[in-house]
Amino acid sequence: MPTGDFDRLLEAAGGDNNGSTTEDRTNYYEDAPSNALALPLWLDSDRMGFLLPEITAEKVDLQRGVVQNERRQSYENRPYGLAEENILQRLYPPDHPYHWPVIGSMADLSAATLEDVRGFFRTYYTPNNATLAIAGDITPRATRQLVERYFGDIPRGPTVTRPTPPAVQLGADVYATIEDRVQVPRVYDAWHSVKAFADGDATLDVLANVLAGGRSSRLYKRLVYELQIATDVVAFQDGGRIDGKFELWATARPGHDLTELARVIDEEVRKVAQAGPTPREVERAQNSFEAQFLSRMERVGGFGGKADQLNFYNYFVGTPDYFEKDLDRYRKVTAADVQQAARGYLVDAHRVVLSVVPQGKPELAVKQ
């Protein structure tokens, strides 16, 4: 179909679409009124089956410019925007697929050739490497017939083997400092943790919630509320297919350096590792997660809607039917689990400590 028709036809039917790529997977979605179900299937099957010969050098160059601007907008022109790629470089060896950011470096984006793009499409945008989820006001039999009709004649691609690099560990703590066009410094801690849905994954979500989940968390209370040396603190477990990482950051207030912040962060992490969270803290986190699960049931489309969730579960645990079991993982977490996770994955493990400081102010970085 002519360039641009994908979006034009969909909008003219009252629909929308978008896509995203993480380290592990790429997903596309089309949302459309139920009467127009055939349209997104026709469009999506056209993309999967017939885009390849339409990928030209001109189109690649144009979209290269768009993605370079995405990189500028979301990373380079955003305060602290280059922190994440600096962490990944230090957490993973150069040959590990998580070593570089998903968006790529400016040099990588400039270097990508037409053949690189076509080769990637030929290898990975194949029916045998894709799953399709449909959610909404549909009838299963008719929907299945439509799917067969539009996707049935798209040939298999090559068998895809997923990279399985050996597990990585840090041999020692890694301290690094980068300068940015910011006025106050921010400290990042990153540890290797566990893969998505592995044992400990939900426990680490609860740990992140206890440490920095909102204004009732331990680190918010110490750093922002009581000591007033930070403006914000964030922690999260980020599990992927190949590896996971646990990350924590805090931004200093003017007049405070990162060594001050790091001391309090370490103290609070150690406290959880030594004494564990209180039963109320665990229950509070569980209630918050349960409420999020409920709200996720409200929407069929878009990122995080029901269709996306079915694909997400299928990708990581091999079945789309995992909503209840996923919620159960959180219900089962105990204070002792959280304590053990804090000790095992944070206190007893090595980490990357990245200081992002204002230009010319290396003295604000965390001192070892």
Place this chain on the structure above:
Amino acid sequence: MRRSDGRTVGPSDCIHVWMVITGVLLPSLSPTVRLSGQAVDRTKAPAFPPPPALKLPAVQTATLPNGLELAVVEMHKVPVVDVQIVLDAGAARDPADLPGLATFTATMLQQGAGRRGALDIADEAAFLGAQLNSAASYDAATVSLHVPKRRLEPALDLLADVVLRPAFADSEVARQRELRRAQIVQLADNPVAIAGIAFSAIVYGRSHPYGRPLNGTETSTASLSRDRVAEFYRATYRPNAARVLITGDVTLAEVRRLLTARLGGWERGPVATLAEAAAPAAAARTVYLVDKPGAAQSVIRIGHVGVARATPDYFALQVLNTILGGAFTSRLNQNLRETHGYTYGAFSQFSTGRLAGPFVASASVVTAKTDSSLIEFLKELRRIRDEPVPDPELAKAKAYITLGLPADFETTGAAAARFRELLVYGLPLDYFAHYADRINAVTAADVQRVARQHIDPDHFDIVVVGDKSQIEAGIKALSEGPIVYRDLWGQEVK
């Protein structure tokens, strides 16, 4: 053009399909999909039946004896409830000497209330799995609660404390004031935040409420005190100047009972009528440059004073803006992103308020193409006035708006956001029942008329936040107006 005939391919036996209908996961289909043998026409989009009629949840109303009006939207699909208390306590009421007071007062509601301390409130909300928020825009303050149904009652207790019995303790005022001062320092690092603040200040000036920063300035923040907050609260947080919107798994009778018990004692009080404010006379087209040395992109905002929510041109402007910069296939995005690759996205918007809000076209563009981007922006902004919109483009925009409406009412949060607009601007509660008809009645002539009336390139304020040393010469060479230098607050730089 591609055709499927002549293709000799085997059946694709490998795509996995999962389906879910209204929350129930069907047994996964056999992974082996057999072909029906029917050839697909890949050259022509499939025909499909007309869309089903729009089904909107109804709005029910009730009034408590103290004058508090309730609007209830029953949505029983998922056991969650969204509650919004909408107050005529927005930043348009900020005293001229204290911008940021309305948003600060909203923040302070949660920093101690009733017998609960600031941390108790945060702890209790999280324990109930509730999202409790309090914030202010220019036109309203909103205290909102999103909570699982089974925790609704204790969550409403918390909400009532926050709205009716805030403590405004000195120590908490000082704590939040210092936090806000630190956050304002950080604003100067963020080119997108700078562009927003500077644009409003330049378009409206400091004497108009929409020209003042919502969260105040460094100077005004230093003046925030318990007395000023308590005074603002006393003067504006009244049931006769508030409405409650409840969306979700509840009934009107249930809501009336639960809220009478908790908000029935809220005392009425006089709330001053909000003064009108006239927008300043438009200046001749000028480029305002905010220097950001080393910036990888230039953040562009182009516009001027637009229209109020009450404008009779509202629906024509919705169609106009969808065509111009309100969708992925809009002219600005197609031109600057898909044709030229200057940006990751270009947009436009008529922000309608109680007063005339700004019209703005915006994008973040690569530094080296700042001048070229301005040329394309101005080209599109002039073309929409000069040429009537072709029929297919008009039809696409109207369908995108009207057929996209169901998604706006899919979740309790989304539906609440749409209905909330009706409460803030005093629009009839059956407004959305006629929305699609009003959009569908818009003609190409209407679009051109409102474009000519409400987009005025001769009087654009063009704000560019970027690396002056890289972009100034190129902008000057465009001869689209004088260049003046401004800071983050939109104030002159000598």
